[in-house]
Amino acid sequence: MTVEILATSLANGVMLGGLYALVALGLTLIFGVMRIINFAHGSLMMLAMYATFGLATRTGVDPYLALGVTVPGGFLVGWGLQRLAIAPVLGAPEHNQLLMTLGLALFLDNLALALFTADPRTLLTAYSASTVAIGPVRLNLPRLLAFAGALGITAALAAFLKLTVLGRALRAAAEERDGAALVGIPVRRMYALAFGLGSACVAAAGTLAVPFFYVSPEVGNTFVITAFVVVVLGGLGSFPGALLGGLAVGVVESLGGLFLHGSLAQIGIFLLFILVLLARPTGLLGAAHA
């Protein structure tokens, strides 16, 4: 085990962790505001990936430019889904809400299977195999860009929630639904906004993943199952928690993979998960009310 391999693996884990964080951010936002676990999150990511792939191959534009389509598109789809499918079950028992998002996921995944077939597709760009060399460590450019993009979007979203009136209203609706309604915040619209923003996040993650990954109908699960762990690890509903959790999981998974073989690499993640939850039952940065 050389230093070079260790450093490359570490860097790779950090870069992947950024993307996990972005996926987790959307989940945690939706959960924080609506108390709904969105199982369709991975399917939305998959749809964004197909949209990116389609745009890039049909029109020849750079896949990163597809962000201009997938992010607003993700927002609108999220908003629409919330209004049409989620809002009616918000007052229903939790298992009904779970079934609704799970049903959405099954529907979207199978729709993709019918439309795009099960064949994985790869988008190759001129810079797909480009690397940035830092000493002996070669960082894959698309992964690095995905990391940078994920951090940028996280920062922008955090600023929106902290600094704007709309962001504050959203947080108010999340923290105290009835109180927010009493002071005139349109809570129902805030819910749709949260779902839209969460979907836009995962759509952005999808687009950022296309240049270094492949696209297939079940691809969302690769990232989203880990993102569920990240959300709980960081603290349900906590933004900085999602970022910290994402990076921690990325690094642990990557380094774990060096020492443990194959699927066993996942053991590291869950060991970390158990240890953190034993020490802090609400997650790394979770608030007591979560």
Next chain:
Amino acid sequence: MTSRRRFLRTVAAAAALGVPGTLRAQPREVLIGETHPLTGPLAREGNLGRQGIELAVNEINAAGGIQALGGARLRLMVLDNESKPPVAISTMERLKDAGVVAVLGPYASGLAFVTTQEAEKYRIPHVLDVAIADQITERGFKYTFRFSPTAGVGAAQTVEYLGGLVKDFQLGWKRAVLVHEDGLFGKATADTLQKLLPTIGMDVVDRIPHNAQAPSLTNEVLKIKAARADVVIPSTYYPAHSLIIRTMAEQRVDVGAVLSVYGGAGSQYRFIKDVGRLADFMLDGNHWFNPRAPRIRGVIAAFERAYQQPFAYEWLLAYQSVWVLKDALERAGAPDRERLREALARTHLTDTLMPYPIAFDDKGQNPHARVLLMQVQGGRIAVVYPPAFAEARPVVPVPPWEKRS
């Protein structure tokens, strides 16, 4: 009502003719059953198989059907087993009830285990297309016929071809690294290879299992680099295979060759279409056509015309299975399951599209079946070994990534 009317009509017709049925003309149609995964995870392969069978049946019917049965046409009854063994069982039942004389299909080993069992139970001859698991023909079944190579034969021959390459081209390769997905398929293949590789003087210096759905295979590729491998042998599914190659290119991991056995990628034009030049120089031991067979170019062209798809061995094996059945029907002389079974058991076809003659041992396996070694060269899949079938010279060791355009 309908059945009574039909009954009366039949009785009337028979009375009018006044002859026993046996003296009348042979049946004008022979009903052939087919069970393939047309939906579900194996839908792509199943549909290729269906198309291959359809093409062969159309050709046979257009050329006058089964001569020995008075030019009887083949009629297909195609059922979708949804890629699920329990459904495959019920398709066999329905085919039996419909009175098929034989069953074709079902592409995957997991499906073939149950369809062959049902075929045995109902005494229906079953000619397999692809299913490679060795055990399928090791259960002493009398109604199962597989003309294509098994998993074990494929692995042994691919390793033998690798040994041949190393010797013929004086490559001096010693270090092999096995990269396998950590499920049953990947592990079983790696176990077999680990036993076979020492027979050609190669050491397995590392075995790298991986999760087939991992979001990154960088660690695995770094381990390949650290092992200073001469040959990397991946046994994994298509998406992971593609990710390994891409990451090797990105990390500039140069090895003598990447070779697979029944690989998920190297013998697939869809892989080349997907990853382009990154697929270049990959070697794969797999089912393939005999490039020297006189009819092969015409058949491939006919398939491409009919279905607008590039060549894939999945359909070719299904196509060949129909011709095996046709040959047996000609010799059986009657659309009868027992006589057909006996004729199949005595098959000896030398005029095939495969790189081997077709005959069956007492287990129903073709002892002559073989795989070939193919290499992707400039976007084309060419047979490179053994020399008797080679279409192109193998490019080994493969050029380093830096030198590729």
